[in-house]
Each structure stands twice: as C-alpha cells, then as structure tokens.
Amino acid sequence: MKKLITCLALAVATAFGGAAFAGTPKDTLVMAKNIDDIITLDPAQVFEFSGGEIIANIYDRITMYEPEDLTKLVGGIAKSWSFSDDGKTITLKVRPGLKFHSGNPVTAEDVAWSLQRVVKLDQAPSFILTQFGWTKDNVDGLVKALDPETVQVTIKADFSPGLVLNAFSAGVGSVVDMKTAMAHEKDGDLGHDWLNTHSAGSGAYMLKTWNANEAVILDANNDYRHGAPSMKRVIIRHVPEPAPQRLLLEKGDVDMARDLTADQIAGLEGAKGIAIDEFPAALLQYVATNYKNPILSNPKVNEALRWLIDYQGMANTFLKGTWKVHQAFWPEGMWAALNTTPYHLDVAKGKALLAEAGYPDGFEVTLDAFNTSPYQEMAQSIQQTFGQAGIKVDILPAEKKAVYTKHRARKHELILSGWSPDYADPHSNADAFASNPDNSDEAKLTGVLAWRNAWDMPDITKMTAAARTELDLDKRKQMYLDIQREVQQRGPFNIMFQKVNQIARRDNVHGFVAGPLFDQTYYRNVTK
Amino acid sequence: MTLGTQDRTPSAGAGRGLLPFAFASKTAQLVASVVMTFLGLTAVTFVIGRVIPIDPVIAVVGDRASQATYERVRLELGLDRPLYEQFWIYLGKVLEGDFGTSVLTSRPVLHDIVHFFPATLELATVATILGVLLGIPMGVWAAVNQGRATDHVIRVVGLVGYSVPVFWLGMVGLLVFYAKLDMLPGPGRLDLYYEGLVEPVTGLILVDSVLAGEWEVFDNALSHLVLPATILGYFSLAYIARMTRSFMLEQLSQEYITTARVKGLSERRVIWRHAFGNTMVPLITVVALSYAYLLEGSVLTETVFAWPGLGRYITQSLFNADMNAVIGGTIVVGSCFIGLNLLSDLLYKFVDPRAK
Numbered sequence: 001m002k003k004l005i006t007c008l009a010l011a012v013a014t015a016f017g018g019a020a021f022a023g024t025p026k027d028t029l030v031m032a033k034n035i036d037d038i039i040t041l042d043p044a045q046v047f048e049f050s051g052g053e054i055i056a057n058i059y060d061r062i063t064m065y066e067p068e069d070l071t072k073l074v075g076g077i078a079k080s081w082s083f084s085d086d087g088k089t090i091t092l093k094v095r096p097g098l099k100f101h102s103g104n105p106v107t108a109e110d111v112a113w114s115l116q117r118v119v120k121l122d123q124a125p126s127f128i129l130t131q132f133g134w135t136k137d138n139v140d141g142l143v144k145a146l147d148p149e150t151v152q153v154t155i156k157a158d159f160s161p162g163l164v165l166n167a168f169s170a171g172v173g174s175v176v177d178m179k180t181a182m183a184h185e186k187d188g189d190l191g192h193d194w195l196n197t198h199s200a201g202s203g204a205y206m207l208k209t210w211n212a213n214e215a216v217i218l219d220a221n222n223d224y225r226h227g228a229p230s231m232k233r234v235i236i237r238h239v240p241e242p243a244p245q246r247l248l249l250e251k252g253d254v255d256m257a258r259d260l261t262a263d264q265i266a267g268l269e270g271a272k273g274i275a276i277d278e279f280p281a282a283l284l285q286y287v288a289t290n291y292k293n294p295i296l297s298n299p300k301v302n303e304a305l306r307w308l309i310d311y312q313g314m315a316n317t318f319l320k321g322t323w324k325v326h327q328a329f330w331p332e333g334m335w336a337a338l339n340t341t342p343y344h345l346d347v348a349k350g351k352a353l354l355a356e357a358g359y360p361d362g363f364e365v366t367l368d369a370f371n372t373s374p375y376q377e378m379a380q381s382i383q384q385t386f387g388q389a390g391i392k393v394d395i396l397p398a399e400k401k402a403v404y405t406k407h408r409a410r411k412h413e414l415i416l417s418g419w420s421p422d423y424a425d426p427h428s429n430a431d432a433f434a435s436n437p438d439n440s441d442e443a444k445l446t447g448v449l450a451w452r453n454a455w456d457m458p459d460i461t462k463m464t465a466a467a468r469t470e471l472d473l474d475k476r477k478q479m480y481l482d483i484q485r486e487v488q489q490r491g492p493f494n495i496m497f498q499k500v501n502q503i504a505r506r507d508n509v510h511g512f513v514a515g516p517l518f519d520q521t522y523y524r525n526v527t528k
Numbered sequence: 529m530t531l532g533t534q535d536r537t538p539s540a541g542a543g544r545g546l547l548p549f550a551f552a553s554k555t556a557q558l559v560a561s562v563v564m565t566f567l568g569l570t571a572v573t574f575v576i577g578r579v580i581p582i583d584p585v586i587a588v589v590g591d592r593a594s595q596a597t598y599e600r601v602r603l604e605l606g607l608d609r610p611l612y613e614q615f616w617i618y619l620g621k622v623l624e625g626d627f628g629t630s631v632l633t634s635r636p637v638l639h640d641i642v643h644f645f646p647a648t649l650e651l652a653t654v655a656t657i658l659g660v661l662l663g664i665p666m667g668v669w670a671a672v673n674q675g676r677a678t679d680h681v682i683r684v685v686g687l688v689g690y691s692v693p694v695f696w697l698g699m700v701g702l703l704v705f706y707a708k709l710d711m712l713p714g715p716g717r718l719d720l721y722y723e724g725l726v727e728p729v730t731g732l733i734l735v736d737s738v739l740a741g742e743w744e745v746f747d748n749a750l751s752h753l754v755l756p757a758t759i760l761g762y763f764s765l766a767y768i769a770r771m772t773r774s775f776m777l778e779q780l781s782q783e784y785i786t787t788a789r790v791k792g793l794s795e796r797r798v799i800w801r802h803a804f805g806n807t808m809v810p811l812i813t814v815v816a817l818s819y820a821y822l823l824e825g826s827v828l829t830e831t832v833f834a835w836p837g838l839g840r841y842i843t844q845s846l847f848n849a850d851m852n853a854v855i856g857g858t859i860v861v862g863s864c865f866i867g868l869n870l871l872s873d874l875l876y877k878f879v880d881p882r883a884k
Contacts, residue, residue, distance in 0.1 A: 025720075212635070212640070398581070
C-alpha cells in the first residue's frame with residue numbers, strides 16, 4: 001500500500017510539475033472577480049454591480065463621466081444639448097460619425113429608441129426615466145428623433161434639466177444599436193432576450209461571451225471614438241472566493257484581484273510585483289430603524305442609537321480601510337455631499353437619552369443583517385455597543401435578498417443594509433432617503449427607503465421636491481446640504497460608512513479607473 | 529438531498545425465473561415508483577422554494593425597483609396564482625421538456641444544466657474512482673490488521689478525511705501545490721490559454737479534448753482536475769474505507785471464514801475471495817451513494833476551485849429563489865440517485881450468486 005501511495009504521489013508530481021503558465025498575455029487584461037451577481041447584460045435591465053461595470057465598457061451613453069475626469073459630466077453619444085425656456089424640453093445633438101460595433105451608424109433614432117425601450121420594457125432601473133413622467137403610452141411622443149442628428153426629449157414632471165442629463169449618464173442612458181437588436185426581436189421583446197447575453201453598443205469593448213459562473217470576455221472595439229484600447233481583450237474570471245483570488249494574483253495568473261478582504265490587502269502590502277489602488281465608492285452602509293415600532297420611532301431613542309455605534313472603532317479594526325466613516329446620505333466626493341460626522345460612540349450619552357425616553361434599562365430588538373463578512377462583524381459590533389446601554393440585540397443573519405424582502409415589506413425592527421446611488425445627482429439618494437409622499441401601507445413605495453422605515457415627514461419630502469427642480473446650482477447645493485442635515489438628525493437611518501474599493505493589481509498594470517458609482521469603471525485606458 | 533433508503537435486498541423471487549406477468553408487474557412497479565419519486569421531489573422542492581423568506585420577484589427586479597415594476601414581474605412569473613395552480617402549470621411545462629428560464633443566468637435551465645453538470649460529473653467521477661481504488665484496499669487492509677498500528681493509521685486517515693472541512697483542505701492544497709510548490713495550476717477548469725480551444729461535445733473537457741485530439745488541452749484539464757478531485761476523492765475514500773473495514777470485520781468473524789482457513793486455503797484467498805466477495809453487495813450501495821452524493825455537486829469545493837459545477841448553480845439559485853433553476857437541478861440530481869440505485873440493483877445480480 002505504501003508503495004502504491006508513493007507511486008501515485010510521484011506520478012502526480014512528475015506529470016504535472018510546472019504545468020501552470022505564469023503571467024497573462026501582454027494585450028489581455030485578466031481580472032479575478034466574483035461575478036455571480038450578473039443576471040443580465042441588457043442595459044435596460046442591468047442594475048447589479050458587476051453587470052453595471054461591464055455594460056459601462058460596452059455601451060456609450062448619451063452623457064457620460066469619462067475616465068479622464070470622473071467629476072465632469074460630458075457628452076457621450078450626445079455632442080451638445082440645449083434647453084427650452086421652461087426647462088422641460090431638451091434638444092440633443094448626436095455626435096456625427098459614430099459607429100456601432102456592427103458597423104451601423106449611430107443615429108438620433110437609435111438614441112430615442114433606446115430610451116423608449118427602457119420605459120417600455122419596464123425593468124428594475126426604468127424608474128430613473130419614468131420619474132420624468134414617461135409611460136409606455138406617452139414615451140413615443142415625448143422622446144423622438146427630429147432628424148438623424150437631433151433628439152428631442154420632453155419631461156412631464158418638474159425636474160431640473162441638469163438632473164435629467166445626469167440620469168442619461170446612468171445605464172439606462174446606454175445607446176443600443178436598434179437595427180441589430182430588432183433583428184433578434186422575439187414576441188415583441190425589443191431584443192431583450194437576445195441582449196441579455198449579447199451586446200449591440202458603440203463603446204470601447206464588445207461582448208464576446210458571458211458564461212454565468214465562469215467568465216465574461218470582452219474584445220476591443222478598434223474603431224472606438226477615443227481610439228483603440230490597448231488591451232485587445234478583457235477577461236473577467238469568476239472566482240467567487242477572495243483567498244484564491246489572492247493566490248492567482250500573487251502567481252501572476254491574473255492581473256487584478258477585485259474582491260480582496262481588508263486582511264488580504266494588508267497582507268499584500270509591500271509584496272513584490274503587486275500594487276494596491278484605492279477608489280472611493282458611493283456605496284453607503286446604514287442601520288435603519290422601523291418607525292412603525294413605537295419604541296424605535298421615539299426621537300430620543302433614535303438619537304440614543306446614533307451615539308451607541310462605534311463608527312471609528314469598526315473602521316479602524318476589521319474594516320481597515322475598506323469602509324470609511326460617513327454619516328450623511330450623499331457620499332463624500334460627490335457634488336453637494338455633507339461631510340460632517342457629528343456622531344461617535346458615547347455610551348453615557350446614549351444611556352442618558354434612553355433614560356429620558358423612558359427606557360433606562362434598554363429594550364429588546366432584532367437586527368436583520370446580510371450573513372456575510374463584514375456585515376456580520378458590523379452587526380456584532382452594534383450588538384456589543386448597544387448592549388452596553390442595556391439594549392439587547394438579537395442578530396438575524398440572512399441571505400441578502402431575504403433581507404431586502406423583509407425591508408420592503410416593512411417587517412423588520414433594525415436592519416443593516418447598503419445603498420448606492422443610481423446616477424450622479426443627489427436627487428438619486430434624496431428620493432430614497434428624504435422623500436415619502438405617502439406613508440400608508442397601501443402606497444407600497446417599496447423602492448423608497450423612507451417609506452420602508454415608515455418615516456412620515458411631509459416637510460422634508462417638500463424640501464426634496466423643491467431641490468430637484470431648483471435651477472440655481474448654488475442654491476440647489478445648499479438645499480441638499482440642509483436636507484442631509486435634517487435626515488442625519490431625524491431620519492430612521494444611522495448612516496455609518498462609505499465604501500472604499502481596494503483593488504490589488506500587478507504593478508505593470510496601469511490606467512484602471514473605478515469611479516464612485518458602480519457603473520463608472522473603465523478598462524479602456526489600461527496598459528501593461 | 530437523499531432519496532430515502534430504498535429496499536436494496538434482492539427480492540426473494542429474483543432467482544426463480546420470472547413469469548412474463550410478474551416481469552411486467554415488476555416493471556410497472558418500477559416505473560410507478562420512479563414517477564412517484566420525481567413527483568414528490570418536484571413538489572417538495574417547489575414548496576420549499578415558495579416558503580423560504582426570499583421573494584423571487586426581488587431576485588429579478590432587484591432591491592429598489594418601483595412597486596409597479598415589481599407587480600408586473602410578479603404577474604409575469606405567475607406568482608399571483610394559488611400555489612397548486614403554479615405547480616400544475618410548472619408540471620405541464622416540464623412534461624413538455626420546458627424547464628423554464630433561470631433568473632440568474634438569463635438562459636433556459638436546460639441549457640444551464642447541460643453546461644454545468646458535465647463539470648460536476650467529471651470531478652465526481654474522477655474523485656469516486658480515486659476513492660474506490662484507494663478506499664477499498666485500505667478498508668480491507670485495516671480489517672485484516674484489526675487493532676494493529678496500520679489499522680489505527682488508516683482509521684485516523686479516514687477520520688481526518690471525514691472531519692476536516694473540504695473548504696479548508698482545498699485552500700491548503702492550493703497554497704501548497706499551486707502557490708508554494710508550483711506543481712499544479714490554480715483554480716478553474718483550464719488555463720486561460722486553453723480556454724475555448726475545444727468545442728464542447730460532451731462538456732467533459734477530458735473527453736472533448738481527446739475527441740478533438742488536443743492533447744495539450746487534455747493535459748491542462750487533467751492537471752486542473754488533480755487537486756479538487758484528490759480532495760473530494762479523499763473525502764469519498766474516508767467513507768468507503770470506513771465502511772469496507774466494518775463490512776470486512778463482520779465477514780471475517782463469521783464461521784465460514786474459520787472453516788475456509790481450517791480447510792487450508794491461502795490467506796489471500798480467504799480474504800479476497802471469501803470475505804470480500806460477501807461484502808460486495810453492501811459495498812456497491814456505499815459506492816453508489818457516495819458517487820451520487822458527489823454528483824450533487826460539492827458546493828464548497830466548487831467555490832474554492834472556481835469550478836463551474838452544478839452544486840454552486842443550485843445553491844446560488846436557491847439563495848435567489850430562482851426556482852426554475854433549483855427544481856431543474858434537483859431533478860437532475862434526483863435522476864442520478866434513481867439511476868445509480870437501479871444500476872446497483874443490477875450489479876447485485878452479478879455479485880450475489882443467490883440473485884443469479
């Protein structure tokens with residue numbers, strides 16, 4: 001038997017010794033990433049982090065934040081635009097000479113059709129456009145091509161035109177090749193089924209394949225308007241676990257590892273041939289309190305909770321640079337963000353407030369949280385510090401989607417969850433955190449965070465409505481700062497952290513850019 | 529998932545030559561039991577999918593869709609209908625060969641299964657072969673040397689294989705053989721360079737590469753398979769060796785063994801021919817069960833090795849309430865169990881003289 005085992009071990013060792021290649025091809029960017037959140041690559045439906053990133057590289061949008069300057073909104077497919085006097089009609093001029101991957105020219109008709117398509121298909125992100133008063137029935141009249149180079153867009157609701165342009169930089173502003181998509185139409189689906197797994201854009205890359213649980217492979221579009229990308233192929237390999245991602249990176253079998261944990265990043269510091277980049281992201285993490293619960297809606301209790309969270313302690317220990325403290329609903333680094341962090345752990349103050357509220361010995365409460373790291377650690381930290389003031393927290397770990405389900409049904413007490421804006425205008429988050437036009441159960445404003453936590457605040461809802469229509473930029477900024485302050489003090493949200501994406505790469509790879517929004521990650525300037 | 533223990537003892541009438549009527553009734557019984565098993569399996573999975581606290585609509589529309597979009601999708605998925613009606617509609621479609629579309633992959637479930645199952649099949653088959661080739665001799669050897677050092681060593685090896693988490697073993701394996709020693713490739717089924725070189729025919733890369741005559745691809749795929757298959761094989765070895773040992777001990781204590789020894793038969797003949805021969809029937813069951821278990825897909829191994837197999841597919845689908853995918857996957861796993869059960873029943877006839 002011993003002989004048999006030795007023989008087998010030897011056979012394995014000799015047969016496969018050095019079988020693995022080191023390094024990746026020079027003109028190919030290879031990333032290890034968990035991409036199991038992708039459910040579609042149709043820009044009318046994509047609303048997931050990985051999918052959003054991929055379509056940002058495949059489809060140019062009407063307006064864009066380009067990788068060269070992620071703070072500036074510029075024309076993408078649109079060359080220029082003008083507003084009518086009442087601000088309700090926007091006339092867009094299409095950049096001349098653009099071509100889709102298929103070779104078809106990009107026309108005003110494609111632009112109008114792409115927007116109409118989002119509204120008609122009515123998928124998850126469609127509200128970004130339907131909030132302008134567009135419906136299946138009226139959108140053809142409100143969004144139309146006047147001639148091959150001109151698109152006219154009319155909004156029915158009160159919105160600042162700047163906000164509309166910002167919304168066109170979201171995934172739903174992707175311009176799809178109408179002829180190609182319609183050639184694959186099935187049962188009036190506007191090519192949706194086909195576009196789930198194929199692409200028809202005009203961006204720097206085109207989709208070669210997406211194999212769920214395996215990889216996404218993109219090929220360069222050599223006719224791209226900013227010039228051919230230097231990486232001729234981008235391979236995003238699905239590696240679900242961070243630990244193998246790190247091994248692959250260290251061995252040089254991938255150029256980038258996208259989902260490393262704080263510990264692993266720390267372990268890689270100073271490692272030969274590896275560099276770490278930090279990109280602040282717009283994803284926020286908060287603990288929300290359900291105001292349907294009479295204890296939790298007590299303003300004193302609510303304030304007490306804000307003083308019973310160890311923000312800095314968490315950021316300094318297990319979060320180590322992957323999340324930073326941020327306490328307002330619009331992320332730092334974005335226009336009109338409120339960056340003050342008035343709250344810190346102060347158990348004595350928390351206890352005093354609880355006593356004032358009539359709960360000197362605390363109370364019992366449940367906390368729903370994602371069952372993964374670092375959310376469980378966050379929940380445990382909260383459990384521990386709340387406990388110091390006598391509040392007994394029962395943590396209920398669950399799958400992400402189970403947590404969402406409960407939150408949308410308003411059946412939680414405390415919930416630990418995250419939020420990322422859909423486009424780069426503060427209204428995107430204000431609409432969720434600071435607006436609740438109808439707090440009744442029947443209203444079912446399930447997409448609205450204020451509703452989910454049963455926060456009835458007509459005054460703030462009014463402020464939010466006013467801010468979204470304000471044309472004067474300075475005034476508008478001040479309005480958002482005020483709204484953020486109100487929400488920070490009164491709202492059912494204890495906003496704790498903002499995400500910092502730490503990406504480990506081989507040090508010969510340069511030019512990778514990840515903007516604060518999930519769909520602002522660009523591959524086209526990468527060199528190695 | 530386990531299908532429940534089925535009666536594996538060869539029926540009393542099996543050896544007497546069956547009348548045509550008895551044969552037909554036996555076949556009918558078999559068909560009925562297979563149909564009932566599938567029906568039960570589908571029903572249970574379907575109900576589980578509806579009672580887990582995850583809203584399947586959320587999996588499609590995401591966390592922040594408006595209620596209008598939510599309602600539209602809910603209607604589209606037919607979730608407004610009563611449960612039994614949903615089940616009835618689903619069954620009807622399945623009978624037509626339509627397993628529906630997976631929410632997570634946007635592809636027909638059947639397409640997904642054809643895509644993911646071969647990866648699991650390849651891994652599980654190689655692992656089971658390793659487990660049988662090493663596990664059975666180890667078990668026999670331990671039984672023969674009961675109480676001695678070798679027995680203890682084998683038992684410890686078995687215990688470790690059974691109790692150490694596969695996940696951890698996989699990570700350590702990667703760390704040692706991939707990262708440190710550079711002997712084996714990293715996670716995945718193939719190196720980047722070989723990806724897409726071979727057209728999938730069976731989906732089993734080892735087979736496809738041989739069919740295409742791409743020996744380099746075969747080599748690479750095999751080297752990728754070594755580590756996960758060894759780790760899973762170790763797990764199955766541990767189980768098979770323990771069971772073999774206890775079956776053998778039982779046989780070796782029987783009187784016919786003493787008789788055989790008294791008759792002067794060689795020890796080798798006593799052990800392998802007499803004792804081992806009589807452990808074959810239960811052993812086949814053990815091997816079949818362990819193989820079927822691996823065919824479910826080993827979620828943790830697949831996760832560590834970024835192996836695009838069925839286990840991860842089903843698990844992930846379940847977490848997203850993607851019930852078409854879960855039920856489709858479950859039916860495949862169920863078929864494996866039933867198929868292997870039938871197969872082991874057939875094999876009994878060859879190894880058990882009473883059944884001949």
